[in-house]
Each structure stands twice: as C-alpha cells, then as structure tokens.
Amino acid sequence: MTAATRQEVLCLYRSIFRLARKWQAASGQMEDTIEEKQYILKEARTLFQKNKNLTDPELIKQCIVECTARIEIGLHYQIPYPRPIHLPPMGLTARRGRGLQTQEKLRKLSKPVYLKSHDEVS
Known part of the structure; x- marks a missing residue:
C-alpha cells in the first residue's frame, strides 16, 4: 500500500468514527441512535480488520x-x-440460456458497489 493510499484509508476510517459520534437516528429515539451508532462502529471495525492485509x-x-x-x-x-x-x-x-448458473453470475455482477462486502461479513 502506498503512503497516499494509506493516508486515504486512515482518513476514511477517522471520518466514519466522526460520523458515528455525530449520528442521529431518523426516528429521533435515543435507543435507535445508540443502536445505529454501535452498528456503524462495529461494521467499520469488522470491514477494516477484514481488509487490512490487502495488497492489490x-x-x-x-x-x-x-x-x-x-x-x-x-x-x-x-x-x-x-x-x-x-x-x-x-x-x-442471459445471452445464452444456461439457467441458474448464469442467473447467479449475473446477480453477482449486478450487485451495487456499496453491497460488495456486506454478504461476506453478515
């Protein structure tokens, strides 16, 4: 990992923690706010720990x-x-009718960028 990339990743990590500190639930309930803050922190820690050894x-x-x-x-x-x-x-x-395997491949390719790691962690 280059120094610039490392700096960008650390900046993102800090911004997530700042976001969690300032987070307010849309419902306005204190219990929901606490639960959502904990989710943000847990999700960030889990994903960053999982990806900390990436070199590509x-x-x-x-x-x-x-x-x-x-x-x-x-x-x-x-x-x-x-x-x-x-x-x-x-x-x-599908372009060719291969059935279920093709559908699974197309579903994987059509997954939005913000959900790429969600199924792996959950």
Whole structure:
C-alpha cells in the first residue's frame, strides 16, 4: 500500500468514527441512535480488520469506493444499514440460456458497489 493510499484509508476510517459520534437516528429515539451508532462502529471495525492485509491496489481502490458510497448513502437516506436490492430469482436475462448458473453470475455482477462486502461479513 502506498503512503497516499494509506493516508486515504486512515482518513476514511477517522471520518466514519466522526460520523458515528455525530449520528442521529431518523426516528429521533435515543435507543435507535445508540443502536445505529454501535452498528456503524462495529461494521467499520469488522470491514477494516477484514481488509487490512490487502495488497492489490485495485482491490484497495474498490474497498475505498465502497466505503465512500456507503457513507454517502447513509448520510443521504439517514440510515446506517446498506440499502437492500430486490431482484426476482430469474429476473436477469442471459445471452445464452444456461439457467441458474448464469442467473447467479449475473446477480453477482449486478450487485451495487456499496453491497460488495456486506454478504461476506453478515
């Protein structure tokens, strides 16, 4: 990891903790706020620990993009949890009719950037 990339990752990590400190739940309930703050901190620690040994610059860049997207989506929608995607089981069309394997591959490719690591951790 280059020094610039390391600096960018550390800046993101600090910004997540600042965000968690200032977070207010959309419901306005103190219990919800505490729960959401804990979720933000736990999710950040888990994902950063999981990815701390990455050396491939492309994978690191993807993780940075995912982190930035999740921060922006969380701020915009005022929810810390990733937004779910809803695709019907056989809803993606394939060029060749290979059935379920093709559908699974297409579903994996169509997954939004902010959900790339969500299923791996949850």
